Amino acid sequence: MSGIRLAVPETATKGEIVEIKALIRHPMESGFRRGSRGEVIPRDIITRFECDLNGQRVFASDFHPAVAANPLITFHMRASESGDLTFRWIDQNGQVWSEIASILVS
Amino acid sequence: MMRTSAIACSMVLASCGDASDAPEPTEIAPSDIQSGYTFLTAQTQTLQDDPFENPGYLWVDRGEQLFNMIAGPAVPSCASCHSDGLIGVAARYPSVDGQTGALLNLEGRINQCRTEHQELAVLPYESDALLSLTAYVAKQSQGAPLSVSIDHTNRQFYETGRDYFLTRRGQFNLSCQQCHTENWGKQLRGDTISQGHGNGFPTYRLEWQSLGSLHRRLRDCDTGVRAEPLPYGDPTYVAVELYLATRADGLEVESPAVRR
Amino acid sequence: MMSVKPENFSPTRRQLLTVGGGAILISTVPLKAFAEEADLLRARTDIFGDRAIQEGRVTVKLPPIAENGHSVPITVTVDSPMSADDYVKRVAILSPRNPLPLIAEHHFTPLSGKAEVSSRIRMSGTQAIQAVAEMSDGSLWSGSMETVVTLAACVVL
Numbered sequence: 253m254s255g256i257r258l259a260v261p262e263t264a265t266k267g268e269i270v271e272i273k274a275l276i277r278h279p280m281e282s283g284f285r286r287g288s289r290g291e292v293i294p295r296d297i298i299t300r301f302e303c304d305l306n307g308q309r310v311f312a313s314d315f316h317p318a319v320a321a322n323p324l325i326t327f328h329m330r331a332s333e334s335g336d337l338t339f340r341w342i343d344q345n346g347q348v349w350s351e352i353a354s355i356l357v358s
Numbered sequence: 359m360m361r362t363s364a365i366a367c368s369m370v371l372a373s374c375g376d377a378s379d380a381p382e383p384t385e386i387a388p389s390d391i392q393s394g395y396t397f398l399t400a401q402t403q404t405l406q407d408d409p410f411e412n413p414g415y416l417w418v419d420r421g422e423q424l425f426n427m428i429a430g431p432a433v434p435s436c437a438s439c440h441s442d443g444l445i446g447v448a449a450r451y452p453s454v455d456g457q458t459g460a461l462l463n464l465e466g467r468i469n470q471c472r473t474e475h476q477e478l479a480v481l482p483y484e485s486d487a488l489l490s491l492t493a494y495v496a497k498q499s500q501g502a503p504l505s506v507s508i509d510h511t512n513r514q515f516y517e518t519g520r521d522y523f524l525t526r527r528g529q530f531n532l533s534c535q536q537c538h539t540e541n542w543g544k545q546l547r548g549d550t551i552s553q554g555h556g557n558g559f560p561t562y563r564l565e566w567q568s569l570g571s572l573h574r575r576l577r578d579c580d581t582g583v584r585a586e587p588l589p590y591g592d593p594t595y596v597a598v599e600l601y602l603a604t605r606a607d608g609l610e611v612e613s614p615a616v617r618r
Numbered sequence: 619m620m621s622v623k624p625e626n627f628s629p630t631r632r633q634l635l636t637v638g639g640g641a642i643l644i645s646t647v648p649l650k651a652f653a654e655e656a657d658l659l660r661a662r663t664d665i666f667g668d669r670a671i672q673e674g675r676v677t678v679k680l681p682p683i684a685e686n687g688h689s690v691p692i693t694v695t696v697d698s699p700m701s702a703d704d705y706v707k708r709v710a711i712l713s714p715r716n717p718l719p720l721i722a723e724h725h726f727t728p729l730s731g732k733a734e735v736s737s738r739i740r741m742s743g744t745q746a747i748q749a750v751a752e753m754s755d756g757s758l759w760s761g762s763m764e765t766v767v768t769l770a771a772c773v774v775l
Binding site: 269270282284305308309310311312313314315316317318319320321323324325326327328329330331332 | 688689690693700713716717718720721722723724725726727728729730731732734735736737738739740741
């Protein structure tokens with residue numbers, strides 16, 4: 253629950269294009285940094301972000317090491333129907349974080 | 359002719375090295391005092407001002423959870439005593455503990471509360487939990503002007519902090535004063551030198567890609583002039599925090615700020 | 619026969635120069651810069667194949683000077699109706715100078731409504747970030763913008 257922030261409008265009119273923001277706390281360790289003893293700090297990044305409305309894909313991204321730490325993504329959706337927006341982040345090891353936000357479309 | 363003699367005079371003064379002959383260290387004129395915010399690019403200022411996009415709020419969120427959390431069956435949560443939410447408290451820190459006489463910053467006070475009133479273990483300095491709690495408490499004073507006053511209870515800490523600020527150190531042999539009071543606004547490579555205030559801490563520093571404490575910044579400063587940094591939580595750094603708070607008198611608390 | 623143990627073999631510059639005239643060129647030309655451009659082109663081909671890329675319809679917005687190369691705000695906008703039969707399928711964000719040329723790949727659908735995405739990226743130095751968009755009809759469009767990225771003044775490491 254903690255470590256994820258979503259900005260989703262609670263309501264929208266049908267056909268309206270709404271802005272959606274999703275932020276997750278994650279170091280996005282690039283794999284190019286070195287520690288204090290000169291050792292390479294291993295890569296540890298989120299590789300995929302997906303947003304679906306009622307199971308239908310709205311937007312997705314493939315993240316690579318040059319995506320900044322604590323990645324923020326701002327995208328849009330044409331409001332079509334009410335329902336649940338599912339947000340999913342998947343890291344390089346397959347670990348998944350997810351969050352749901354509801355939207356009422358009239 | 360006059361110009362040559364003026365230069366000769368200043369050269370003699372510089373080579374003297376006698377502290378008693380040195381002029382009184384300058385201070386930034388009150389009307390010139392500016393937050394580090396004013397030295398940021400427009401995009402970074404917008405980032406700090408946006409409570410959604412400012413990454414520092416990820417720690418404030420977690421701090422709020424910890425503040426309200428009940429850690430054990432007989433353990434009061436922070437919120438159960440501090441139902442007022444500690445509004446405006448951070449603006450008066452560092453402050454002297456009435457019982458022990460020690461100077462405490464927010465981190466020190468949080469840990470003292472934990473051991474004294476909650477019977478919980480001390481949180482290690484710069485740990486995620488302590489950063490989160492400090493960020494949450496500091497955020498409750500956002501917008502409040504710093505107001506730390508010096509009297510007989512804290513004067514010796516003030517002097518220690520001020521002394522550290524004025525002393526040259528490191529391989530570069532530079533004092534905080536030289537960059538941040540005497541040369542603020544000038545370029546240091548690609549950066550414009552700020553006045554070195556602490557009103558935005560704990561801060562999300564882009565260089566760290568994380569939220570961090572003022573002690574982390576002071577350690578970076580010391581390392582920057584190739585001096586040995588003091589350990590996290592060191593009383594001298596807390597004294598420096600006190601001096602910095604008076605030096606930034608009137609500036610608003612901006613925590614969690616964003617800095618480069 | 620002289621045996622050369624790999625761990626002891628460290629050719630001097632003189633030895634390299636005497637190997638051949640071509641070696642003189644190698645020591646004066648900044649190979650690194652060309653290699654990074656080639657990396658971007660190779661990544662582009664890997665993603666989109668050999669199809670022609672036209673400049674236009676894609677706008678990359680970056681601050682003129684980055685506060686810090688660790689986190690630079692970027693907005694990519696593609697001119698498209700985003701209708702069911704005319705929309706942007708994906709946009710690849712590429713760097714000619716980072717250790718890896720591909721920064722991110724964004725996938726849109728007609729449900730996206732607007733082909734615009736904002737995020738924060740890492741940039742290892744001043745460079746022009748390029749965005750290549752693939753439309754639903756298979757056509758490719760690109761845009762780019764340069765931003766200045768400097769090192770922190772007091773470098774700690």
